[in-house]
Amino acid sequence: MFELFKNLGKWLTSGAQWAGSDGIAHRLTEHLQYSLIATLVAAAIGLPLGLLIGHTGRGAFLAINLASFGRALPTVGLVVLVFLASGLSMWPVYIALVALAVPSIVTNTYAGMTAVDPDIKDAARGQGMRGHQVLFQVELPLALPLIMTGLRLALIQVVATATIAAYVSFGGLGRYVFDGLAQRDLVQVLGGAVLVAVVAIVLDLGLATLQRFLFRHRTA
Amino acid sequence: MNRRTLLGALAGTAVAVPVLSACSSGVTSLDGGGSAGGGNASSKNGVTIGTANFTENQVLGYLYAAALEAAGVKTKVRPNLGTREIVFPALKSGDIDLLPEYQGALLTYLEPKSKVSEEGAMQNALTLALPAGLQVLPYGTAEDSDTFAVTRETARKYGLTSLADLKKQNGRLTIGAAAEVKTRQVGVVGLKDVYGVEFKEFKSLDSDGPLVKGALKKGDVDVANLFTTDTDIKANDWVVLTDPLNLIPSQHIVPLIADRVADPTVRKALARLGNLLTTAQLTELNRQVDKDKKDPEDVANAYAKQHGLTK
Numbered sequence: 001m002f003e004l005f006k007n008l009g010k011w012l013t014s015g016a017q018w019a020g021s022d023g024i025a026h027r028l029t030e031h032l033q034y035s036l037i038a039t040l041v042a043a044a045i046g047l048p049l050g051l052l053i054g055h056t057g058r059g060a061f062l063a064i065n066l067a068s069f070g071r072a073l074p075t076v077g078l079v080v081l082v083f084l085a086s087g088l089s090m091w092p093v094y095i096a097l098v099a100l101a102v103p104s105i106v107t108n109t110y111a112g113m114t115a116v117d118p119d120i121k122d123a124a125r126g127q128g129m130r131g132h133q134v135l136f137q138v139e140l141p142l143a144l145p146l147i148m149t150g151l152r153l154a155l156i157q158v159v160a161t162a163t164i165a166a167y168v169s170f171g172g173l174g175r176y177v178f179d180g181l182a183q184r185d186l187v188q189v190l191g192g193a194v195l196v197a198v199v200a201i202v203l204d205l206g207l208a209t210l211q212r213f214l215f216r217h218r219t220a
Numbered sequence: 221m222n223r224r225t226l227l228g229a230l231a232g233t234a235v236a237v238p239v240l241s242a243c244s245s246g247v248t249s250l251d252g253g254g255s256a257g258g259g260n261a262s263s264k265n266g267v268t269i270g271t272a273n274f275t276e277n278q279v280l281g282y283l284y285a286a287a288l289e290a291a292g293v294k295t296k297v298r299p300n301l302g303t304r305e306i307v308f309p310a311l312k313s314g315d316i317d318l319l320p321e322y323q324g325a326l327l328t329y330l331e332p333k334s335k336v337s338e339e340g341a342m343q344n345a346l347t348l349a350l351p352a353g354l355q356v357l358p359y360g361t362a363e364d365s366d367t368f369a370v371t372r373e374t375a376r377k378y379g380l381t382s383l384a385d386l387k388k389q390n391g392r393l394t395i396g397a398a399a400e401v402k403t404r405q406v407g408v409v410g411l412k413d414v415y416g417v418e419f420k421e422f423k424s425l426d427s428d429g430p431l432v433k434g435a436l437k438k439g440d441v442d443v444a445n446l447f448t449t450d451t452d453i454k455a456n457d458w459v460v461l462t463d464p465l466n467l468i469p470s471q472h473i474v475p476l477i478a479d480r481v482a483d484p485t486v487r488k489a490l491a492r493l494g495n496l497l498t499t500a501q502l503t504e505l506n507r508q509v510d511k512d513k514k515d516p517e518d519v520a521n522a523y524a525k526q527h528g529l530t531k
Binding site for chain 1: 396398399400402403423424425426430431434435438440441
């Protein structure tokens with residue numbers, strides 16, 4: 001066991017391991033690229049949807065259930081399904097990751113919107129604000145903390161799951177996990193897993209700090 | 221077909237893919253189990269046949285059972301026990317007596333560094349490597365080995381019939397295979413050492429599963445690592461590249477048996493089956509189970525009856 005951790009330390013710190021197209025630096029960049037693109041696309045789908053159903057109060061049942069369907073889909077199954085239709089491209093990976101990220105964004109956005117005190121919305125309308133003004137100037141700012149939490153959740157899930165890119169021959173940190181398992185190289189598997197965990201934790205802490213900074217004037 | 225059943229079907233195919241022949245293990249030291257040595261072998265109390273967790277191995281298990289029953293030996297089949305890492309110890313400890321095995325894969329399990337590839341030499345190497353109390357019987361005609369295949373169009377376009385032909389296209393072709401093939405002798409390493417072949421790119425996919433076959437079909441990879449008994453090779457008219465320099469170890473099917481039950485009746489019955497069953501027939505039996513969803517036991521019994529093993 002001790003030997004394993006010693007080798008892991010060596011693997012993580014050796015310069016050769018960080019360099020080149022199979023190096024940690026390159027794989028890390030790929031992993032972040034997959035994760036960020038997928039989360040951004042998911043946000044572009046999930047945010048407007050969550051805001052709309054939260055603001056109008058209509059279609060919530062349908063939207064939330066449809067979104068949760070994405071969460072219930074087995075990710076690897078979805079990857080294979082899209083692969084069989086699209087062939088070898090990044091589509092299977094991005095579609096699976098987006099399907100995973102959309103639910104947390106939609107549900108949290110919706111939850112944030114419904115948590116806004118109806119009296120405040122009434123007051124805003126009473127002052128003569130239009131629907132979109134209520135949405136963007138009153139509801140959205142009040143719902144923002146929960147919306148941010150949804151984005152954080154989505155990003156962490158996507159970072160942890162982006163390892164499946166390696167399942168269909170692409171890069172990212174999953175490469176180490178899949179190759180290590182196939183080649184019975186436990187150090188490589190462990191190294192990949194540790195790196196994914198570190199990336200997820202660092203991103204979460206970063207976003208948490210940002211969130212605290214943005215909402216520093218608010219009392220919960 | 222709705223999404224759920226399609227996914228179920230996919231999962232089913234993935235499970236049924238013969239993974240064992242591509243497996244090897246890190247186990248190197250095996251001490252002989254406490255089983256009785258030769259001389260007093262007897263199958264009077266029946267023979268328990270174990271099988272690994274994939275279609276072909278189960279079909280073989282039931283074929284062994286049918287052949288032995290026809291010779292008057294009582295049998296019990298314990299199908300789907302798991303991977304070699306589970307089944308082999310069960311054989312050593314005496315929970316099962318007989319196991320359908322593959323020459324090369326079994327030798328890699330016992331001696332990971334072995335480079336023997338010719339079937340006769342392999343049989344000797346296996347006999348030397350097996351722990352006391354276990355033996356391999358003569359190998360059968362049928363074989364389930366690694367192959368490298370290309371589509372008919374690719375074969376025509378580049379004039380490919382053997383692995384040696386790949387060298388002429390060095391740096392131009394993409395190979396798709398499971399991740400381990402990148403670092404294995406029967407893979408990218410050996411293709412370079414033995415045939416001087418270098419690929420443009422290695423795409424890490426799955427072991428003769430939907431990914432690698434889908435990629436070959438769609439032209440995303442030019443060369444794919446498959447298994448000889450895969451029915452899709454014939455169905456898609458893919459070209460299996462020949463191996464003139466014997467890079468790929470022989471994977472003839474070979475009965476691995478405990479000494480205690482290996483009496484002449486058992487040996488003869490299994491030898492008869494081994495001579496009878498061809499790779500094409502085994503491929504067809506696999507197809508009936510995987511694609512027609514027939515029961516492996518029924519498929520094996522029908523084969524035994526049709527070929528006069530049983531009355």
